[in-house]
Amino acid sequence: MQVYDCVIVGSGPAGLGAAFELIQAKPGVRLLLLEREQVSSGGLRNDCKMNFTWPIGFPLEYWNADISARYLARVEQFLEPNILPQKNLTTYQKRASRIGVELLMIRQSHLGTDGGLRLIKDLLARLERHGVEISTEEAFVSVDREKKIARTDRREVGYDQLIVAPGRHGFDFLRHFMKENAISYTDNSIDVGVRVETRLEHYPIVKDYYDPKFIFPERTRTFCTNSGAAHVVQEKYMTDDGRPYYSVNGHAYSHEKPANGLVNFAILRSVEFTRPIASGQDYAENLAQLAMLTGGGHPIMQRIGDFRLGKRTMREGLNDDLYDFVPSLSSCTPGDISLAMPSKFLRSIWKALKQLDTIVPGVLHPGTILYYPEIKLYANKPLFLDDHFMAAPDIYLIGDGAGTSRGITGAWASGIRAADGIKKRKGW
Ligand SMILES: Cc1cc2nc3c(=O)[nH]c(=O)nc-3n(C[C@H](O)[C@H](O)[C@H](O)COP(=O)(O)OP(=O)(O)OC[C@H]3O[C@@H](n4cnc5c(N)ncnc54)[C@H](O)[C@@H]3O)c2cc1C
DSSP: OOEEEEEEEOOSHHHHHHHHHHHHHSTTOOEEEEESSSSOOSGGGTTOEEEOSTTTTOOTTTOOHHHHHHHHHHHHHHHOOOOOOOOSOHHHHHHHHHTTOEEEOOOEEEOHHHHHHHHHHHHHHHHHHTTOEEEESOOEEEEETTTTEEEESSOEEEEEEEEEOOTGGGHHHHHHHHHHTTOOEEBOEEEEEEEEEEEGGGSGGGGTOSSOEEEETTTEEEEEEEEEEEEEEEEEEEOTTSOEEEEEEEEEEOTTSOOOSEEEEEEEEEEEOOTTOOBHHHHHHHHHHHHHHHTTSSOEEEEHHHHHHTOOOOGGGSSTTTOOOOOSSTTSEEOOGGGTSOHHHHHHHHHHHHHHHHHSTTTTOTTOEEEEEEEEOOOOEEOOSSTTOEEETTEEEOSGGGTSOSSHHHHHHHHHHHHHHHHHHHTO
């Protein structure tokens, strides 16, 4: 059986951040990077816009402005992003503050989905040149903590340190892992919302600020804006008992690809549950199942014009006569979002959309489409043993799946932070 100084599960930004930090600290370190997919399915691959300003991407439970600034500086130094210019924002800022909305000024870069894939390949090649063993299409399954053995779907390997960074798709896996290993955790919050798609001229702010971050009252915010060659996509998830469901999302290709004149972004509301709701994931899965029922097995889309009139959107209504663009995720079912979305979320989101339309007039054009559901699960909150995300002796849980980040840069930073913990304890 092969034995490694460190086994890292997941080649998303959290796993990569940890790997690069460890090889820098201890050249020749025996490192195994396990990736379930053929190529990292992680978020670096999707649109790859990176935010370099607190608090975007950093859950407040684990990060504050000082700590995140220190780690962000290290992420930036390593990734050397091209920070995008921002301009002409004073008018939007004034309009926002007049109605109790904040426009956060965030330093951003954008590679696009194709650029992200190139970056992943380059990073993995660099790791291999440093002697890191990368094993793709090999899934981590479980651990024997006594013997320090990691089991995969192919073999057993020995580890001294184990870093588990399986991302949002690994959320469920991580819950099982924590249960099996008696790691206490809470899972009491979720973000639920819609993805908005409209024509570029109805949301022109993106020409001056790639991913504008508006913070509305009632814990509602804009999130993950995409423009240029921008598309809405659906991600497939499985419930605990094996039922599929979808969450929509968005991405864009780099500026090398022809623009399609569309913009998409999410508006999400965060909710934290108290007793008797024990699990945000269970709640989210039930919401998503209701959306599946309402949409006949697909996410739902509804035109703003129909939503205002309180009627469902029909497939025949998606035409040039009343409306002016073809939805980029046309496999969604035209329908009525209010049949599937609880009013706590719907009310806050509709209010936020009306405020946004005051700040950026036109976004609520009748042709604008709302896609539902967009659900973010990053609420596994393990009870960590230290500040470096160690959840059990020599086992670290990091990234979006473990709730230590909410975006690429935060995930990369949490990888560095876990590696810092290992370096400190091992004297590397
Ligand atoms: C469509 C889409 C667009 C996004 N756009 C952006 C964006 O533009 N900017 C931004 O900051 N964030 C974006 N995000 C969020 C971003 O993807 C995440 O915040 C980030 O990738 C989290 O990093 P991670 O390393 O924790 O997890 P991930 O990046 O998800 O990586 C986890 C990896 O672990 C692997 N894995 C899972 N389980 C196992 C297992 N058992 N064994 C082995 N491997 C396993 C997965 O295959 C995956 O490659 C987007 C997400 C999506 C889905």
